[in-house]
Amino acid sequence: MSSAPPDLDLPFQYHRLANGLRVVLYRNAALPLVAVNLWYHVGSKNERPGRTGFAHLFEHMLFQGSEHVVTHDHFRLLQQVGGVANGSTWYDRTNYYETLPSHQLDLGLWLESDRMGFFLPALTQENLDTQRDVVMNERRQRIENQPYGQAGERLHELLYAADHPYHWPVIGYMEDIAAANLEDVRAFFATYYTPSNAVLTLAGDFDPEAALERVEAWFGEIPAGPPVPPVIVPPATQKGERREVMPDAVRLPRVYVGFRAPAYGERSWYAADMLSAVLTGGKSSPLYRDLVYDRQIAQDVGASVSPYEKGGTFMLVATARPGVEVEIVENALLDHLAAAATTPPAPDELERARNRMLTDAYSSLQKLDSVADLFSQFATYFDDPAGVATEAGRYLRIAPEELVELAATHLTEDERVVVQVVPREAD
């Protein structure tokens, strides 16, 4: 099969208001829906040690009302018209989104512009206290009460120095969450929640000219805000492998092998992601076949590459079968990495990975909220919304030799971090 880049037809408009707000308009009238998606270019990497988890706690606060929207009305008003809404916080960004029946577009614009421009008057200590409790329960639910839940956190702590902005977890440390106060909320809002630090995408059934006018009407009067302070990223200093054994309430040992990877958007990032797809993407992939199917030393195996702005992570993870020493599983992973650093994937392995990747790319365009999120992402990181349509082609143009080069330069012993999660003695 040829690997010609797929022809994705995603016509969009890209505008910048006088206050710096960037606006992407993508019309698709297949259903009477519109997705409103707002990215603020702030995440946990804008925090500092000792004050972690703040970007995420702030996201919760932004659902607690604004000057013209009383507490709980944000969700209530959206849900009563059939809207679906949420937000999420990541290392590099925070997003807020709602998908509405298309005739309710103005409702979404009103709610988002009110919390961008008129948030502080509604801020109360009582709401902060409740959301701090909610977030501490979220941390317990997602991290502390999950088997292997703290391994990813530990891997980042070992990959990145204590003053590196990817060192700490997005949700933050418990004591930092507990210490957040109203003054922090005010300062964070003034610094980062400005039109010039945001991208607004509308995707769905609307008239672009009329929609742009509505966006201008709701958002145009909000002041641009000061420039965002730069994030300092200290250079990596690791020389030699780092490893740690974490006892946990688990029955099966699991091993994580991590490396620092190229930054999202670089050509070599796509090589890293293709390599992870070749190695573990599907039952016929070499790692699944070897570890899970043939030798049956692992219960599962996976690889992932994080799309971080300032440099990603490449991670392999495998869970040992009962009675199998975790070292045996780890060695098998390392053997495959060593092979990847010398031998390019077989043509049929690469073809399978490319075809799956193409299906995944198409699938991610099926929902308006995910299309809108992709447009916001490419506008926020690269000032290039067209990336939504061209990214699949960037994957397909990666040559097999680039996978070898990526493995040989980035996935080496000196750059390696290994975390083994093993059953605690008492369990």
Place this chain on the structure above:
Amino acid sequence: MDALPPPPVDRTTPPSAGPIRLFRFPHFLRTRLANGLAVLAARHSELPLVSLELLMPAGGQYDPEGQSGLSSLTASVLDEGTRQRSAMEIAAAAERLGGYFATGADWDVGFLSTGLLARNRTAAFELLADVTFHPTFPAEEVERLQRQRVAEILRRTQDPSALADDRFLRVLYEGTAYAHPLIGEEESLTALDREALVSFYQRHYGLAGAALIAVGDFDPEALLREAESAFSTAGPAAAPVPPPEIRPPSRPGISVHIVDRAGAAQTELRMGHPSVSRSHPDYPSLVVLNGLLGGKFTSRINLNLRERHGYTYGASSRFSGRMGPGPFTVNAAVATESTGAAAREVLFELRRIREALVEPEELTETQSYLVGVFPYTMQTIGDLAKRLETLAVFGLPDDYYTRHLERITNVTREDVLDVARRHIDPEHVAIVAVGPAEALEPQLTGLGPVSVWSAQGEPQLV
């Protein structure tokens, strides 16, 4: 050229809506082939993808006593080898076509499904038919998957959410097929062999009781012809097997079941009781009732537990919608020290909804949510396939979804009170809490008799 300044906006009240554009349920084709196979097909041509799925009367409800996990294991071995292809050749073939091939079982049906690039549809049909009609159940693959699943069962004993679900179903459905997890239990699973799987396949994988769900970028008429040629035989079974009757045991009152996880950071809470089948005539009213009670962010239970008290990151309720009497479940992960208070707040909400008519605004907000959100749940090929599956599995009429929104809108406050009184039973709920027993027991004492279990399922002394 400078644009004119936009007209000023009024921020003090929610803006009015524009002209509404109505949603119509997509056209689909529904027919039955000569061999008995039902076919439901719809075109969805936004993207060059296709999804094909065969549903068989072979779900977990058919697991015989002592053989829990049989339906799920049988389904999972189907794509581990056919007369022409090995397990790895099946996987590689699907991946080369730009997709996946998956088999499995839920409570109602066994399924074989594939999703891939639309241009590869013909090859997909051939692969699907091969796996459906010519599985060989290689003994070494059966044993390999048994070992893998025994390890999975072991892993579930460290997963608080799975522990809570498993204990909850055991309490509600003791003595029926619903009492065991779909994956089975170590003892029942290890006792299965190739023969048991082949015999289950022979009984349950005939096309007479099956449905083909096809959605994607194709002409439905052409697809029908392809289905006719790919599935021209009837397969192994002579006649479809009727679903078994599931009779949950009656329970005398509220009971408390603690699964001990010493040192756990949080407690997984489940509360509820057996409820009615997806086919029950009250189901549309129950959808409205549940939306208001615990089915959305602004429901009574979530606003109480999360937004008013901060006990949890989120609390929700649902009716599970199975062929048999599936559970009504309230679900939350709560701070351990708040577990007793949270359980009492849930009981308060379950009693309150039976005591008085809901507020008119609560009802209209819930109805407009359910109607307004419907197109959102119809965006992807998978979304549409899911709706067609529901029609097929529960034998619902062609116009079910066309009339669904109308039925939702017609539910009254009196209807909500009526179905709450008949289908919510706070005085017989089972309360399952997975967390540190030492901290939980004093908080839950007084709600009902308390039993304590280990993560491995052994009863503990209270």
